[in-house]
């Protein structure tokens with residue numbers, strides 16, 4: 001399946017990576033009725049700022065300092081069309097062709113593909129309950145020029161990079177002149193307690209390029225995200241943004257800036273958290289009734305399958321019933337027999353369909369994993 005096909009499906013029950021629609025009607029209605037969409041930005045005859053609208057950059061800097069403990073100047077913020085385009089921008093700026101890069105194993109398949117397309121030599125680094133195993137990285141490839149990771153909530157297993165590992169990673173980057181790309185795709189959308197501060201908040205603006213996205217907190221349809229560049233790289237980011245990767249339409253930026261300024265953004269994130277916790281608890285209850293075992297994994301619940309179970313085939317069959325869990329093995333560069341499992345997204349597990357969907361899913365699993373599956377933690 002192509003990278004495009006892997007993300008361009010659904011929405012379906014248990015699908016990962018897309019938010020609940022809940023409350024979005026109001027946002028879109030506001031944007032439609034907003035004066036911004038009626039005239040303003042459309043009628044401007046000059047080119048917009050390729051780094052992004054200043055108002056939007058200022059809103060993001062303010063938001064990051066409150067919610068991610070990341071203090072930066074609006075001048076460090078570059079507006080992009082989501083995480084993927086932020087990654088492309090950052091890789092252009094760094095120009096690391098042929099160099100080694102650490103990447104989480106398992107990790108986000110589009111990041112892996114993007115790094116390969118940028119001609120980097122991807123070194124898979126295992127993750128555990130403390131996040132990326134930095135010791136392993138140093139032992140395998142201390143000379144890497146870059147590490148790309150999801151420190152807030154590891155994608156897909158959900159662990160948070162521990163403070164010990166954060167300090168170790170930053171120390172490695174400083175002493176090896178290496179860069180770190182922090183993929184903060186979930187921002188503060190953490191279901192368990194308060195979200196850990198951004199890794200970049202410990203770095204004093206030196207080695208960490210922080211990338212954020214509005215795809216999970218508002219909608220992937222916005223195609224909106226941002227990069228916070230270390231101060232040393234501001235000029236290089238400005239040049240690449242101007243020539244190769246200008247910010248998306250000012251209309252959508254200004255509508256979103258207004259949404260943030262008026263407090264709707266923070267309220268939406270809080271509402272989503274409450275909704276997802278309720279949906280996740282209902283899902284776990286269903287799994288309990290099916291006598292399965294599972295682990296919570298960020299915005300998903302991971303149902304492990306017996307070693308060697310064909311998780312990709314199971315998902316293919318589930319898709320014909322309108323369900324789209326993600327096969328765990330597909331997140332590995334080199335899947336093994338023990339990397340079989342199903343990631344059940346909680347954002348799309350809305351309660352009215354839950355019981356029947358779970359019932360059907362276990363029927364399908366049962367056919368592939370006789371004499372009946374027991375998820376194992």
Ligand SMILES: Cc1ncc(COP(=O)(O)O)c(C=O)c1O
Nearest residue numbers: 017082083084108155185213215
């Ligand atoms: C790990 C990870 N990073 C980033 C993103 C978001 O990317 P984008 O902002 O391009 O939609 C996703 C979406 O599924 C993801 O899983």
